[in-house]
Amino acid sequence: MSSLxxxxxxxxxxxxxxxxxRLYLAGQTPKSVAALAxxxxxxxxxxxxxxxxxIIDLTxxxxxxxxxxxxxxxxxxxxxxxxxxxxxxxxxxEHRVLxxxxxRPVERESP
Amino acid sequence: xxxxNKKKKHEKPQALLKAATGIxxxxxxxxxxxxxxxxxxxCGSAGCGKTMLAVEFLVRGASQFDxxxxxxxxxxxxxxxxANVRSxxxxxxxxxxxxxxxLDHVHIERSEFEETGEYDxxxxxxxxxxxxxxxxxxxxxxxxxxxxxxxLPNQTILRSELRRLFRWLKDxxxxxxxxxxRGDGTAITRYGLEEYVADCVIVLDQRMRDQISTRRLxxxxxxxxxHGTNEYPFLIGAHGFSVLPVTSLHLDHxxxxxxxxxxxPRLDEMLSGKGVFRGSSVLVSGSPGTGxxxxxxxxxxxxxxxxxRSLVFAYEESKAQIVRNMxxxxxxxxxxxxxxxxxxxxxxxxxxxxxxxxxxxxxxVRAFSPTVVVVDPxxxxxxxxxxxxxxxxxxxxxDWLKEEQITAILTSLTGGGDASSEPEDSQVGVSSLxxxxxxxRNTEFAGERNRTIFVRKSRGMAHSNxxxxxxxxxxxxxxxxxxxxSDRVLxxxxxxxxxxxxxxxxxLRGQDHELKLRQLAGKRKTIEAQIAALRAEVDSDLxxxxxxxxxxxxxxxxxxQDTNAIFQRRGGKTRTKGATRDPQ
Numbered sequence: 001m002s003s004l005x006x007x008x009x010x011x012x013x014x015x016x017x018x019x020x021x022r023l024y025l026a027g028q029t030p031k032s033v034a035a036l037a038x039x040x041x042x043x044x045x046x047x048x049x050x051x052x053x054x055i056i057d058l059t060x061x062x063x064x065x066x067x068x069x070x071x072x073x074x075x076x077x078x079x080x081x082x083x084x085x086x087x088x089x090x091x092x093x094e095h096r097v098l099x100x101x102x103x104r105p106v107e108r109e110s111p
Numbered sequence: 112x113x114x115x116n117k118k119k120k121h122e123k124p125q126a127l128l129k130a131a132t133g134i135x136x137x138x139x140x141x142x143x144x145x146x147x148x149x150x151x152x153x154c155g156s157a158g159c160g161k162t163m164l165a166v167e168f169l170v171r172g173a174s175q176f177d178x179x180x181x182x183x184x185x186x187x188x189x190x191x192x193x194a195n196v197r198s199x200x201x202x203x204x205x206x207x208x209x210x211x212x213x214l215d216h217v218h219i220e221r222s223e224f225e226e227t228g229e230y231d232x233x234x235x236x237x238x239x240x241x242x243x244x245x246x247x248x249x250x251x252x253x254x255x256x257x258x259x260x261x262x263l264p265n266q267t268i269l270r271s272e273l274r275r276l277f278r279w280l281k282d283x284x285x286x287x288x289x290x291x292x293r294g295d296g297t298a299i300t301r302y303g304l305e306e307y308v309a310d311c312v313i314v315l316d317q318r319m320r321d322q323i324s325t326r327r328l329x330x331x332x333x334x335x336x337x338h339g340t341n342e343y344p345f346l347i348g349a350h351g352f353s354v355l356p357v358t359s360l361h362l363d364h365x366x367x368x369x370x371x372x373x374x375x376p377r378l379d380e381m382l383s384g385k386g387v388f389r390g391s392s393v394l395v396s397g398s399p400g401t402g403x404x405x406x407x408x409x410x411x412x413x414x415x416x417x418x419x420r421s422l423v424f425a426y427e428e429s430k431a432q433i434v435r436n437m438x439x440x441x442x443x444x445x446x447x448x449x450x451x452x453x454x455x456x457x458x459x460x461x462x463x464x465x466x467x468x469x470x471x472x473x474x475x476v477r478a479f480s481p482t483v484v485v486v487d488p489x490x491x492x493x494x495x496x497x498x499x500x501x502x503x504x505x506x507x508x509x510d511w512l513k514e515e516q517i518t519a520i521l522t523s524l525t526g527g528g529d530a531s532s533e534p535e536d537s538q539v540g541v542s543s544l545x546x547x548x549x550x551x552r553n554t555e556f557a558g559e560r561n562r563t564i565f566v567r568k569s570r571g572m573a574h575s576n577x578x579x580x581x582x583x584x585x586x587x588x589x590x591x592x593x594x595x596x597s598d599r600v601l602x603x604x605x606x607x608x609x610x611x612x613x614x615x616x617x618x619l620r621g622q623d624h625e626l627k628l629r630q631l632a633g634k635r636k637t638i639e640a641q642i643a644a645l646r647a648e649v650d651s652d653l654x655x656x657x658x659x660x661x662x663x664x665x666x667x668x669x670x671x672q673d674t675n676a677i678f679q680r681r682g683g684k685t686r687t688k689g690a691t692r693d694p695q
Contacts, residue, residue, distance in 0.1 A: 031231065073237075
């Protein structure tokens, strides 16, 4: 039920994306919508071309809540690179998302 | 299927639905079980059995009431839990395989979480909902949801989500147990879970007393229904959780009119000739060495001879020792043990708390189904503890035995030793539970101690008011009448001396009579002899007189003839007789 987002917008076509992310949501709640938007923005900013995002709607795939140990919604899981990391919340705090993903922020392109 | 417990008629028509736990004792205290379709909080400190209670609630629900259950654990994992409860005889794996129980381990590691803004616990809800739906669960356990507090940093969100969770569980109509760690001080739970779970709160407690741990359960709150408010001891044993009272709190046991012998004919005689009622409780109390165990032994022997089973709980002597010692008064237990009519269970009273002893007794009595149970002595078992908690325990035991129509012989050691110190006063609390009370005493007199027995009370029968001396001999127990001398009771040697004395006195009296008779006979003989002598004297006097008279007559005749002859010779005429007097 997961829908693969096209994250491979970066130049390294054909290479395995470095970051495999999975976002667990529960229906179209404001928090879910916000989280997805935030995630896309952060990834595009800092991980351009190095990521894939799976989106899992737990209201449709109930069993995954247990198998993937999901409690909080939204939860972002960094499946790769190891170790697995979990970030909960609507991802509105960009700094903490980057800390959680262990991603060094990309300096803003100079205008 | 929710088990409804219809309360008394005058209550509201829709009585609170209750979900029976199936846990021995708990359903009685709560009047039928936990509130059905609502959450119940079970809190207590570490190791006091919260998880066990919760597991048993699910297992019994699944196996006895056909209510599947979800166990969501936050601390142990499923494998650990399965292993832990196997010791209580619960096969979780089987129930899981049969889709009666679903286990779900929620793993929370704080270090894994990075909080970035707003979130909720919808994942947990979905997860729980999925587990509930997968087996059609009616019961849910969350053990322990407090782990979330450690795992999730944002307490504001967590609290509001927990509130929502309990509401959600209620809406789903599942009967839920939420476990919680006991807080410090007066707090019921560390994180104040009781705030959210307002329907029923059960507190478990483990405490040490005299180096023996006892666990207690209390229903702190049960909205919408009456419940037992006391602290009740509970145990986690081989058959799971049991809360005492394991029996009902009512006093409505059947009363038998059948009488059974005490094994001592003279004692039966003191109990209006027939012995005690079947199913009654008999207290045999006395100071050390008064023969309490021996009386109990006779009772057992009598039961075995009737072909009934007896179960002995001995807290002073080992089985072998009892068998040996009872031979000294002519009672051989070994054949009865071999036949399976007698079982002796010896243990140290300090081995465990008295609740545990009680549960053990229940188990053994159920397994052996005796008609006579002997506890020798209850004083060791129960009196060592605080009296206030002993009496209810003992009462439960006695009530239960009565309900089962088992005759109970309970021996009790009283303090002191002699009659003057009224040792029986120490038994007053217990004695009110007893139907028959035999009191044994030592009386010390004239350099020896002797045993006496009397029936202090015996409900429902005329009983002797006499004190009897009680003799333990090679051939068992014998009761003999005591002697009363002036104002005291004579026993032992004094009694024997008195007996000898009376015998001697009787002999003496006999001899005296004979002597008097002989004397009288002698006297009679003497008198008769005297009479004979006197008669002889009279005879001899008479003879003498006759002789004298005869002599005189003869002399007179001779003299007259002489005179006549002389006169004639002088030539005179024959003179008259009177004329002859003149010459003198």
